């Protein structure tokens with residue numbers, strides 16, 4: 406059967422498609438802004454027909470209604486990264502959290518975490534019947550490859566992005582057509598503290614470096630201070646609108662990359678329509694699965710790879726906590742360790758952990774003598790590279806515990822330096 410006839414034979418409504426999900430199924434949802442909203446809404450409406458459907462999702466940017474208490478019998482969320490719409494369900498015991506490196510999720514789907522159903526969103530097919538997974542390729546592509554049943558929302562507003570990011574119409578079981586705006590991530594508010602951190606991070610970046618940027622105000626603030634750099638490259642888990650400006654200004658050219666020159670390599674995208682229009686049919690953007698982009702051995706093939714991520718707390722040894730506040734889980738490791746490891750192994754690479762010096766309106770120092778009870782270490786003291794706050798840069802690699810503690814106290818908020826100095830003196834039997 407030619408692909409056009411096949412496509413027509415698979416067309417259905419969201420309401421009909423979700424009746425094929427069965428109680429007890431493991432359902433993997435397309436990641437982040439690639440979430441298929443129409444199909445998810447229909448699945449939630451059909452909740453009464455299910456018991457114990459496991460919803461596996463990472464960064465959930467949609468409504469997350471399957472986490473509501475009234476659906477506790479119908480859905481159980483298994484989160485690979487907690488976010489605003491899902492955190493409460495885990496805190497209240499209606500959901501679970503599975504710690505996993507982002508680059509290893511496709512491997513889990515191929516082995517111990519077999520998906521029964523994949524709910525994904527794709528672009529309309531091209532002339533050969535291939536749909537692009539668009540803004541979310543990451544684990545979404547492997548979910549399509551592994552699932553017993555694939556329900557795809559074919560959205561005319563999903564950009565057709567290039568790379569290893571295509572699924573063929575024959576790979577899909579049910580097709581639901583849509584013409585709906587994608588989920589967007591609005592640009593963050595960048596305050597003076599973030600600007601100071603951004604400027605400090607930017608001072609560690611040279612012409613020709615290749616960048617990985619995390620999500621949020623700090624990575625966006627770094628971009629503000631890169632306008633005078635030349636020939637930067639992108640090999641990043643994700644990027645947002647800020648990178649578009651740097652490409653248009655001729656700052657990001659990818660010309661000096663040692664792996665995939667000429668291409669911004671990325672596994673998912675979160676931003677506004679401006680970003681989604683920029684990446685549409687743009688041959689300079691290459692979307693690849695996360696087990697390629699985030700594989701530390703792939704990352705390391707980029708010389709001068711600079712990774713910039715954020716965290717919750719750093720203790721005086723340089724142990725970095727990024728996913729919990731004490732016992733309270735707040736996010737997930739995502740690609741932090743993938744890129745810290747890759748950057749550490751890259752020739753000329755640097756891994757940067759950037760954070761404001763305080764939290765809770767200045768009441769809490771993020772540089773602490775000890776990490777909070779119950780917190781989990783995300784980036785170990787053996788892996789940490791640079792820590793940056795609005796007060797400066799602490800380079801920790803190759804430094805003794807004593808010298809690390811000195812460097813960290815020097816970039817702590819001034820209100821907390823005296824108490825940290827007392828701890829230093831107790832621990833190292835020397836004056837600061």
Ligand code: COA
Pocket residue numbers: 618619620621622642643714715716717718727728730735736737738739740741764765766769770771
């Ligand atoms: N003690 C108490 N509260 C703290 C705290 C600390 N040491 N550090 C942060 N917080 C609070 C903040 O006050 C804020 O509270 P609020 O929501 O009530 O305002 C909340 O925790 C989130 O902190 P914030 O600094 O605003 O978070 P962020 O949006 O900049 O995200 C991380 C920071 C660390 C949570 C995020 O970067 C992350 O999840 N990282 C791990 C994953 C990763 O790096 N992935 C790779 C790139 S995508």
